[in-house]
Amino acid sequence: MDEGGSRIRRRVAVRKRNRPTLESIFAASTAAELQPGDEEEEEEEEEMTAGSRRKKTAEVQPVENNDSEEDMFGYSDSFTDNSFLAQVDDLERYMQRPEHRKHASDLSPQDFCSESNKHNKLSITTIDNFTELKTDEHTNNQSRHEDVCIESEPDLLYDMPSSQVLYFENLQNYSNDLGDQSTKERDWNSSSHKTMNEELPQNSVEQHQQINDSSSKVRTSSEENRRKSLKEHLKSAMTGNAKAQTPIFSKTKQLKETLLSEEINIAKKTIESSSDDLGPFYSLPSKVRDLYVQFKGIEKLYEWQHTCLTLNSVQERKNLIYSLPTSGGKTLVAEILMLQELLCRRRDVLMILPYVAIVQEKISGLSSFGIELGFFVEEYAGSKGKFPPIKRREKKSLYIATIEKGHSLVNSLIETGRIGSLGLVVVDELHMIGEGSRGAILEMTLAKVLYTSKTTQIIGMSATLNNVEDLQEFLQAEYYTSQFRPVELKEYLKINDAIYEVDSKAENGMTFSRLLNYKIAFPREYLKHREEEKHEVIKNLKDVSNGNLCPVLKRTIPFGVAYHHSGLTNDERKLLEEAYSTGVLCLFTCTSTLAAGVNLPARRVILRAPYVAKEFLKRNQYKQMIGRAGRAGIDSIGESILILQEKDKQQVLELISRPLENCYSHLVQEFTKGIQTLFLSLIGLKIATNLDDIYRFMSGTFFGVQQKILLKEKSLWEITVESLRYLTEKGLLQKDTVDKCKEEFQYSFHITKLGRASFKGTIDLAYCDILYRDLKKGLEGLVLESLLHLIYLTTPYDMASQCNPDWMIYFRQFSQLSPAEQNVAALLGVSENFIGKKASGQAIKKKVDKDTVNRLYLSFVLYALLKETNIWSVSEKFNMPRGYIQSLLTGAATFSSCVLHFCEELEEFWVYKALLGELTKKLTYCVKAELIPLMEVTGVLEGRAKQLYSAGYKSLIHLANADPEVLIRTIDHLSRRQAKQIVSSAKMLLREKAEALQEEVEELLRLPSDFPGIAASSTEKA
């Protein structure tokens, strides 16, 4: 008992030297009370107070060197030496392995040619398969010899993108293998730089084709020349761009890339040939290990991580669920498995994360890995993401998606017959499967993957799983668990003035720790702590808010305290998060959503009460929230304190001792958002079209596994039949012409046009007929004099039903509309008279549709926002929290793109197609058009985009070529880590766009396989 108390006191003494004292953390309640009423109202959830500092103490190391992510996006040249030597070592070890030599000898000339052909198509980076061309020691020596030759021609290679030099080197090696052929190639090398860039690929294709002798050449030489010249033209233009985005070629970098490429190939073979004999780093190139040290400060895997990665089931690519306490290091294992899939097995990977903010965080974190290792990192969140995804030619893609976007992505892959290209699906926070409609969507996604692709591996992880057996059965997965937590987490309870430590061995589950005698006040010395940086935070907050600043934040930030919840705009939240994670702010008061949202580690987490809104806290929620305390690499200990009233004591004691809650399927419970949507898509995608198959599919879902527990009155068969009947009655499905002799279970269904539109637009089926009706009515008299009518049509129905208009504001806003705009209201059946009467509190006899009235009110808000692009003034005008207005805007942007897809499927709505495309863009960014290209980069919000734009970074290309060091100097309040992340993300996006364009070029130049004459000529040959 005493021991615990003295431990804490000692720790306080140490912390006092470096940062504000412990008292500041307890001041949380004061800070929370400072929040204005309106902001508290709009988010009813209980607040979690996370007081912390993430840096280690100054005695151990200076703060600056301690940020494990400080160098996260550093350029590789700074760590060249170590990593290079390590790679040479690894490579040599590999070259000596008998199985590697065996693989080398197994390679046939065809392998060379096909690989080579692939290289010819790519001009951005072509390192991936490079080493398949030089797989024996002799060739290796040759290649080293060639390295020297390349070095002796520095002018030739000066500003050539490294990938192209690699290509050139490839060709050199290849030419050495070809004996006489090499002379010809050297001739090319002596030609001008420009010619080499453009000519090499084309020539080498032809050479390889000669040797290959498989000769699928059907084009005549004149045709080929014609096409070649166009291709050359396009390529030369693109090569120019590629040069612009690639940093000046460095010899060391090239060597590193070469070695990396070799390791990847060796690893690929290793993974194919043997499951015991792993590559330098879990079948991955040693560069991956270096990158983890460099970017994340992870030097060594935890024992459990090693065990998990070497499990037989993992080696055999079985589906896997693993569960460890919060901060156990689960992500790293998933990332290594994803890299294996991308680099060694060369298949795409989908990673599903619960929130947009986490997706963006992951994109920023993994973009640098993608750039270094040669794969794409693609964002599928908010309104970002392409359906179906762009088919990449060489490099593989890591799609990082929210639950909803992950589902749409899987649908589009199934629809285009490409689901097999997805090698791995990783689900973080797998327990989300039991949470409402989002859980139902996650379940559908996984069930579809399981049903349609036997080769796609599924991996799920969570810290809060209880009934794992059900999930195991659903996912046909192995299970791994451990209680490992690198940093001890001490749980405390505060009752009245006493603190008790949670102790499972104690009789009632807790032991007395100490009495509290803190004065709740902000000592003035707190003001001194990083004073200047705190002023900068305030200035920055004003900059992103057109000079406005929340009065509460103005008072609390100088003390290192801030609040954080959905009432703030994204820009404000981001700034505060950054200030917190760099130690400028010491205490955050926030809602429970932060616990599951962005990664903001804390030394201590204080829960103000054991409730979330009015609901008593669940154990899963409790564990997630307190799990933010004591993160590995940041703190040596973590603490949580749950404040409770005497009356809740018994319930809290149960809470801290009982097992985690089970998670249950929501597929059937979420009727229109669950089973209905599922059936529509099953039939729309032709995954299962008859009753029998659909029933079989349902039996394989998480719901199917839990049907005995979840279904009391009806059987699964009955539910299936009923749901299909409902969809048919709603006009979304049609039964195929019934063959009398068919049994009921053989009945087939097909999707109607309305059904397809709803499914393509991912419209909640509860609203699909209302949407159809509204759009149809719009066709009769769409007012196009302003955007108001269109905005009304894309205002989300679900948000409208929860809205309570302020009638005075409604009337004022209505009066300010132009006659044409007022006409929109009249067309919708909302008259001035009605609003006026409402505003003056008079009784109204005529019935007006409440949802329409509310929806129109919200479209006034959106309309004002699009006109003014100033959230603060709109927030004032409508007396709505700015965070709410921003989420309304995001919701409208998403719904607008859904309505667009809906209209695309219905011919009668052709006119909306052109209109809604433009509107979606306006709603998505809601900024001046010039900022849009910058805001496409993950992590760049409006405030930052404005700064970048005025500093001269006006396009994606500017950003991708920016030097982070220069950015730090020229952009106010930009940390090195952020600068590097922005540049990495911009680079990644630029590469993706360039690759997509190249693919388009290839597609244009490719002879269709059904081109008249091709089939005949190949038959003749045969």
Ligand SMILES: Nc1ncnc2c1ncn2[C@@H]1O[C@H](COP(=O)(O)OP(=O)(O)OP(=O)(O)O)[C@@H](O)[C@H]1O
């Ligand atoms: N082997 C390791 N050595 C040092 N630090 C590590 C190691 N593995 C992971 N970490 C660090 O531990 C921290 C927590 O890891 P991670 O986010 O993966 O935890 P988690 O298990 O996913 O927790 P949660 O359930 O809370 O999401 C991260 O900062 C990560 O970089």
Ligand SMILES: [Mg+2]
């Ligand atoms: Mg995690």
